[in-house]
Structure formats: structure tokens, C-alpha cells
Amino acid sequence: MDDLERLAAAVRRGDTVVAFTGAGISAPSGVPTFRGDDGVWDEFDEGQFAYGRFQRDPEGFWRDRVELQRLLFDEEYDPNAAHEALAAMGRDGDLEAILTQNTDGLHGEAAAAVGDGAAEGNADGGTVPETTVLELHGNSQRVRCTDCGTRRDGDPIVERAAAGELPPTCDCGGVFKPDVVLFGERLPGAVIQRARSLARESDVFLAIGTSLVVEPAASLPRLAASTGGTVGIVNLESTPCDDVADIVSREDVTDALPRLRDLVVE
Numbered sequence: 389m390d391d392l393e394r395l396a397a398a399v400r401r402g403d404t405v406v407a408f409t410g411a412g413i414s415a416p417s418g419v420p421t422f423r424g425d426d427g428v429w430d431e432f433d434e435g436q437f438a439y440g441r442f443q444r445d446p447e448g449f450w451r452d453r454v455e456l457q458r459l460l461f462d463e464e465y466d467p468n469a470a471h472e473a474l475a476a477m478g479r480d481g482d483l484e485a486i487l488t489q490n491t492d493g494l495h496g497e498a499a500a501a502v503g504d505g506a507a508e509g510n511a512d513g514g515t516v517p518e519t520t521v522l523e524l525h526g527n528s529q530r531v532r533c534t535d536c537g538t539r540r541d542g543d544p545i546v547e548r549a550a551a552g553e554l555p556p557t558c559d560c561g562g563v564f565k566p567d568v569v570l571f572g573e574r575l576p577g578a579v580i581q582r583a584r585s586l587a588r589e590s591d592v593f594l595a596i597g598t599s600l601v602v603e604p605a606a607s608l609p610r611l612a613a614s615t616g617g618t619v620g621i622v623n624l625e626s627t628p629c630d631d632v633a634d635i636v637s638r639e640d641v642t643d644a645l646p647r648l649r650d651l652v653v654e
């Protein structure tokens with residue numbers, strides 16, 4: 389058995405399978421990763437987008453954020469074969485949840501597409517299991533007012549900022565903030581608690597396309613391993629959690645995940 393065949397066997401045996409993804413799963417869609425060759429943080433300084441800067445200098449924050457959004461999200465990125473394979477595993481009832489650090493919304497788009505395709509029902513004609521997609525770091529396609537909490541589609545607001553409204557403000561007068569978790573900003577307690585309980589409960593925990601360096605998310609594979617879960621890592625480069633992984637695949641996500649899904653349903 390090769391690594392993916394062993395991983396597929398674990399997924400078939402497991403009741404609770406959780407996928408945890410990072411920028412590497414969206415890289416084949418054209419979305420830049422943060423680290424490694426041509427990483428975002430080679431071009432920008434993380435500090436420019438820290439929560440403290442947003443609070444101290446919202447105008448300067450938004451001036452830089454417009455450039456970052458153009459780099460990260462200006463193009464119409466589409467889900468790739470890896471997103472689609474995870475969405476299909478969800479439709480097949482083989483995936484309890486997808487936890488993602490990504491803010492590009494591509495898992496939701498892939499799940500929606502599979503959901504449409506599954507309108508005819510899955511193989512046995514049953515209902516389509518709901519796979520939870522938990523966006524740990526939020527979603528860059530939305531903004532939120534820091535005063536009244538209103539959430540709005542991000543594109544028009546980013547365009548207003550690009551046209552000189554710095555910072556862009558809500559009708560209530562409050563300043564809009566990208567609906568993402570900024571460096572130095574705490575993840576919502578309920579979100580990280582839910583992610584931790586899913587990791588603890590998982591029989592199989594798949595870490596996919598992530599360097600596993602940003603806490604608290606990067607502790608999830610260890611948590612899964614500590615409660616007896618099988619940990620599989622699919623990542624081109626080594627990660628600090630490779631030592632707790634039962635299976636490590638250095639394959640490209642767009643090769644590994646479709647093959648994993650095919651092996652599971654074989």
C-alpha cells in the first residue's frame with residue numbers, strides 16, 4: 389500500500405474525518421501562498437495588516453489593504469480539483485468538516501457546486517450530508533462594521549477605498565474592517581473551540597496545503613494525534629507537525645486529493 393492507499397483505508401474505517409486546509413490548497417487556483425516561493429509575505433510586511441495597525445491607523449491600513457486584496461482576490465479565482473475532491477468526499481458522507489485558514493471562500497464555492505450537482509441526491513438517493521466549512525480566519529470577500537457589526541460584500545467597499553475613501557465607513561459612521569482575523573487579533577472563542585473539539589473527535593485528521601506555523605490552528609494536528617486520531621499531511625514542504633503524522637504525502641494537492649477520494653469510494 390502506498391501512503392494515499394493507507395490514508396484512504398483510514399478514511400474508510402473512520403467515522404469522523406476532518407480536513408484542515410491552508411493556502412496551498414488554493415495555490416493551484418492561482419491564489420498566492422503566504423510563505424515559500426513568491427509568498428505574499430515576501431512582498432508585503434505582515435505588520436502592515438496587523439490588528440494594532442488597523443486600530444492605530446485605519447487610513448494607512450486600508451491604503452495597503454487595497455493593494456493586498458488586488459493581489460489576493462482581484463482575479464476571479466475558481467475552486468480547483470483539490471477543493472472539488474473534498475466537496476465530493478463531503479457529499480459522499482466521508483467528511484465531517486472542512487476547517488480552513490483560507491479566506492478566499494473557495495471551499496464554500498466548491499461545496500455549493502457539489503451541492504447543486506447532488507440535487508439529484510447521492511448514490512443511494514439519500515439527502516446530501518451537510519459538510520461543515522469552518523473559516524477559522526474569516527472571509528476576505530466580506531467586510532464588517534466595527535461599530536454596528538453589519539456585514540457587507542467586500543468588493544464595493546474595497547473599490548470605495550481604492551477610489552480614496554480611506555478608511556471606508558458604514559452608514560452608521562463606523563469604520564469597516566475586512567471580515568478576517570488580523571494578526572494580533574484573537575480568533576472568536578467559539579470558532580477555535582469548535583475546531584478543537586472537531587480535532588479531538590476526529591478519527592482521521594487531514595492537514596492539507598498548510599505550513600502549520602500559525603497558532604492556534606497549527607496545534608490541531610497534535611490535538612488530533614493526542615486523542616488517537618490518524619493524522620495525514622498532504623504538503624509539498626515539511627511542516628513542524630510531520631513528527632505526529634501517521635502518513636505524510638509530498639504530492640501536489642490536485643493530484644493527491646482526487647486520488648484519495650477515488651481510493652475511498654473504490
Ligand code: APR
Binds near residue numbers: 597599623
Ligand atoms: N500542493 C501541496 N502543497 C502546496 C501546494 C500544492 N499545490 N502549493 C503550496 N503548498 C504548500 C507549501 O509548501 C506551504 O507549506 O502549502 C503551504 C502553504 O503554507 P503558507 O503559505 O504558510 O499558508 P498557510 O499555512 O495557510 O498560512 C497560515 O498564515 O499568514 C497567515 O492568515 C495567514 O491563513 C494564513 C496563515
